[in-house]
Amino acid sequence: MSATARVTDLDEPPVRRLYRSADGRWLGGVARGLAGHLGLPVAWVRAVFAVLVFTEGLGLLLYAIFWIVVPLGVGGRDKPLTVFERTEDGRRRLRKPDRGQILALVALAIGASVFIANLRIDGETGRYVWPAMLIGLGVVLVWRQADNARRDTWTGRAVTHGRGFHLVRGLVGVALVGTGLAVFVVVRGSVAQIGTALTAAVAVLTGIALLAGPWLIRMSQDLTAERTLRIRAQERAEVAAHVHDSVLHTLTLIQRNADDAGEVRRLARAQERELRNWLYKPEGTGGDEEPTTLAEAVKRAAAEVEDKHGVPLEVVVVGDCPLDEKLVAQMKAAREAMVNAAKYGGEGGAVQVYAEVEGRTVFVSVRDRGPGFDLDEVPEDRMGVRESIIGRMQRNGGTARLRAVPGGGTEVELEMERADG
């Protein structure tokens, strides 16, 4: 129930959500994310940003705000349009940028140069512009890095370039910011003070580290503890949800069908089996995919017959082996035998199903304690036993024996050699 809901969730693309795009981005993925969200070519968006830079750097400001506010995600255009696919480092020239992008780049360059030219670098303000730009560059580097780290964690993808690269990039970013800040301090005073300023900065940083260190460690520990708690709570919620979805519903159904003993039994058994499966089987198994081994196939067939006919089937499997063509045929015959046993022999109690793999031989026995019957008296036109069980086994090179004692139940024995090993 919940599984299907989740699947549809994943299938529907998150169209209306605005993400910064992780694919094919130049800086923060803002332009690409916006383009994907608005359904415009990414070059237009970039051009708009570039043009906006002319208006007193508004474009830069907007871009920065988007970068801060909008989360990184997998929005944006579909794959073919991505240009610098997952290679932010060096390999971008391998791809042919289309004309629009070249235009956008040129526009960006012009915008940047005009922006810089507009500032009176040699004037009073100019003394602050260069440090500010240094700081900006450093911040961009470090933030970009954080984005990468986050994307790697949620794509579960191995880091494409080693930790060393990340470290160097982070350090360069920090150095740029540090230099910018230092220059700020210096331009306000004189060059002679740079040594003092740096010493002071280092001293302050060390002090902060000493004071905040224990607190930071405590915080990270608290975070870990909180995370374990949350995981536990999630687990409990999932169990509760499952119990609610299956067990409580079944109990409601049972209350409603309290007079119908057969139906109640059927519901209870189906639920018991499902719950057992859910509790004791590792994740991933027990899905709707076709069984691949004999034991699975026998249990699946028995479960289906049990659900359909409301007769309990007790399954015992000794050994296991992969299914091959002949065994599939044997499984079909066994299933038919189970259906017969449930239909005609279910009154006498549980139907016993026994399967054993011994060396190359696979043996299946289906036994009920019903009234039994005389095979010779079964009319010629009844095909169930003759064709579906005996005929099918013989066609595939196996044997089927039928023991049907009137009053003593019926037992079908199926024997088959495995195709290989």
Next chain:
Amino acid sequence: MSDETGATTGADGATGPGAAGGPGRRVRVVLVDDHRMFRTGVQAEIGRTDITGVEVVGEAADVDQAVSVITATRPEVVLLDVHLPGGGGVEVLRRCAAVMAAAEDPVRFLALSVSDAAEDVIGVIRGGARGYVTKTITGDDLVDSIFRVQEGDAVFSPRLAGFVLDAFASTDAPPVDEDLDRLTQREREVLRLIARGYAYKEVAKQLYISVKTVESHVSAVLRKLQLSNRHELTRWAAARRLV
């Protein structure tokens, strides 16, 4: 409640006033299960002493309680749940090893559990239980099993027989000294028929042997299961990723 009934019946339950109970057999039973509802249910199902011949002389809800009740009442059969607070049925078996082996009136254990997982089943059987039945068993079958255990036989459900076959199937090329622990051809045949849902009587008919012989085969299997050496157990567990 357990103490008074235990005291009045005394040790000679077999010759008690239960002549009305069909064959006139009597058996004193202790119920160990942590769910009171379940104990009540079993009590109602099998406890009508004059009809079934079963007399419930004590109940326990956890390991400590079980050990003290069993040593105090000395029942003939203990119906033992596998999952119990305080260490589980295996722990009860371990701490009752002395009463189990007593020469005079040994206490015998029949595991009765909702679980039919291989590790639970094999675990309590190796711990010394004489049989293993699941809680879906009918009252009549349970009474029958209790008497069989009392007489010293093993009670094998089809599922248990399957597990045993599985456990011994991997010992294909054993060294000579392990021969003792292996199942004979006949024992295998018996187990197979039990796994296919045959009653002991039907097994006997099928193999043209007496019921007594079937029972002795089954007891031999049980003994081998308990004796089979550590090496084999480790291999078996490893093959199923239990360890």
